[in-house]
Amino acid sequence: MPEGFSLPEGMHRYALGIEYDGRNYCGWQFQDHSPSVQEAVETALSKVANAPVRVACAGRTDTGVHATGQVVHFDSGVKRTARQWRLGANANLPADIAIQWLQPVSAQFHARFSALSRRYLYLIANTKERPALLSRQVSWYRQNLDISAMRDCLELFRGEQDFSSFRAVKCQAHSPIRRIDQIKLLDRGHWLALDIEANGFLHHMVRNILGALIAVGSGELSKSKLAEILALKDRKFAPATASPDGLYLIDVSYPPEFELPKIEPWPLQLITAD
Secondary structure, three states: OOOOOOOOOOOEEEEEEEEEOHHHOOOOOOOOOOOOHHHHHHHHHHHHHOOOOOEEEOOOOOOOOEEEEEEEEEEEOOOOOHHHHHHHHHHHOOOOEEEEEEEEEOOOOOOOOOOOEEEEEEEEEOOOOOOOOOEOOEEEOOOOOOHHHHHHHHHHOOEEEEOHHHOOOOOOOOOOEEEEEEEEEEEEOOEEEEEEEEOOOOOOHHHHHHHHHHHHHOOOOOHHHHHHHHHHOOHHHOOOOOOOOOEEEEEEEOOHHHOOOOOOOHHHHHHHOO
16 A cells, blocks of 8 residues: 555554365455355454444455465454454354454555465365365376475576466456466476465466466477476467366465464474474
8 A cells, every 4th residue: 555545533444364275166256256265254244243344354365266365355343353253243243264363454455456476276186086085175087196306396487587388368457477486396296386475366267377287297298398488478379278176376475564473384384393
C-alpha cells in the first residue's frame, strides 16, 4: 500500500493465515458456478462480524490446489479481539478450511502487494500403485523417474526471465517475466517434492514446470530440448500441464516489520524429517 495510506476512522486491518484442502473447491477466487475458498472464508468472517466482510489474498490458487500458508487480509470496524475473529471464523468454516493465525496489522499491509515472494511445494508419490490415503493430496507417477536428470535441469529455471512457455494460454498477467529465487527437487524413499519460490507465479506456471521435469525424468525430454523450449517463449512447444493434485501454497514472505508468524507446513516436514 502507498506510504501514508490510512483506513477510515474506526476501521482496523487484520491479516490471517489459512490452511485448506482444495479438493472440494474451484480454487481460491469466487465463482458463480462452484464453491470457492474465498466464499467460505468471507461467509465465516461475515457471521462473526454480523456484517459483510471482503478479503484479499496473497495468491489465487487454482481448482484442486491446496494451501498451508495462504495469507489474507480484511478490514472491519466491528470490535472483536483477534481470538474472537479466529475462533468464531473457524467455528463457521467447513472442516477442510481452517484459520491458523490472525492478528491486527497496519494499514500499509496488503496480502498481495506487500508480498516479497511466494513458495509452492508439489508433492509426488512415485510408486507402482496409486496411493489411497492421500488421494488428490499428492500427485502420483508410476513410471521410474531419473531424479538426477531432473535436478540437472533446475538451473534452467533460476533467476529472472520470460516464462511464456510455462504460462497458461489464458493467463491474464501483464508480463511473463518472473524471478525464481529457489527451486529444489527433494526426495525421500518413494516421495518426491518440487520446492519452488519466486517473486510471483504465472497461471499454471508451477504445474507446467513440473510437467516438463516429469518429461525429463521419464526420458521423453532432454535438458537441451527443455532449454530450447524455454527460449522459444511459446506454450505450444512445452509438455502437458501437471495435475493440481499435490500442489500446495506453503509460504508467503513479507517485510519483517509486519511481524507475521511462520508455520512449517506438514508436506515439507513429511519429506525432510530426519
